Amino acid sequence: xxxxxxxxxxxxxxxxxxxxxxxxxxxxxxxxxxxxxxxxxxxxxxxxxxxxxxxxxxxxxxxxxxxxxxxxxxxxxxxxxxxxxxxxxxxxxxxxxxxxxxxxxxxxxxxxxxxxxxxxxxxxxxxxxxxxxxxxxxxxxxxxxxxxxxxxxxxxxxxxxxxxxxxxxxxxxxx
Amino acid sequence: xxxxxxxxxxxxxxxxxxxxxxxxxxxxxxxxxxxxxxxxxxxxxxxxxxxxxxxxxxxxxxxxxxxxxxxxxxxxxxxxxxxxx
Numbered sequence: 001x002x003x004x005x006x007x008x009x010x011x012x013x014x015x016x017x018x019x020x021x022x023x024x025x026x027x028x029x030x031x032x033x034x035x036x037x038x039x040x041x042x043x044x045x046x047x048x049x050x051x052x053x054x055x056x057x058x059x060x061x062x063x064x065x066x067x068x069x070x071x072x073x074x075x076x077x078x079x080x081x082x083x084x085x086x087x088x089x090x091x092x093x094x095x096x097x098x099x100x101x102x103x104x105x106x107x108x109x110x111x112x113x114x115x116x117x118x119x120x121x122x123x124x125x126x127x128x129x130x131x132x133x134x135x136x137x138x139x140x141x142x143x144x145x146x147x148x149x150x151x152x153x154x155x156x157x158x159x160x161x162x163x164x165x166x167x168x169x170x171x172x173x174x175x
Numbered sequence: 176x177x178x179x180x181x182x183x184x185x186x187x188x189x190x191x192x193x194x195x196x197x198x199x200x201x202x203x204x205x206x207x208x209x210x211x212x213x214x215x216x217x218x219x220x221x222x223x224x225x226x227x228x229x230x231x232x233x234x235x236x237x238x239x240x241x242x243x244x245x246x247x248x249x250x251x252x253x254x255x256x257x258x259x260x
Contacts, residue, residue, distance in 0.1 A: 125226055
């Protein structure tokens with residue numbers, strides 16, 4: 001799969017990965033774990049950024065290091081070490097459902113739904129995850145008007161919702 | 176807009192907490208009365224979660240590609256290896 005080059009992200013990766021790798025090494029992890037933790041932290045950081053939930057007083061590298069520590073605790077080290085931050089420090093918190101995707105059932109569900117409607121998933125991602133406006137989405141996905149893109153968005157939600165229901169029923173039968 | 180699409184939009188406004196209190200109370204009453212509506216709300220909530228998972232999965236693929244390309248640079252690769260040696 002090819003990706004559009006993103007120089008900003010590449011620069012951030014280049015600068016922020018080594019410090020996070022050092023943190024993971026100190027916590028006893030190896031290079032693969034460092035990469036995984038860094039990717040988790042970066043995905044969460046970007047979500048915060050797009051949702052305007054970043055504090056300007058904290059640098060991007062400090063954010064990534066802070067989130068990476070929390071990710072490490074959640075992923076590998078539950079409850080074994082002291083929390084590195086004060087309770088109530090929400091700057092580095094990670095979404096509740098973040099590590100649920102690692103469960104195999106979530107993965108198989110996602111795979112089935114990708115087959116059912118990747119184009120719909122792309123459109124819905126643009127709206128709900130990337131926070132693009134319906135006008136931008138209409139242009140990107142070649143809809144004539146904002147209204148027809150909105151109708152399509154609802155159709156997609158409906159389609160995925162019904163697929164989800166079917167898949168879930170199927171999983172219940174085979175479980 | 177089709178009736179079902181109208182309903183989908185209504186569920187969305189409920190889940191995204193965009194309904195004013197009286198409308199929300201009315202919708203919650205409807206969920207008890209209308210057969211199947213509660214189930215739709217449940218599955219639609221899960222659908223939004225799935226969109227997030229899909230987006231995160233795509234983001235990670237993009238990051239994997241950046242990782243591979245940076246690790247192909249000898250200096251960067253060495254600087255990372257030296258941390259773990």
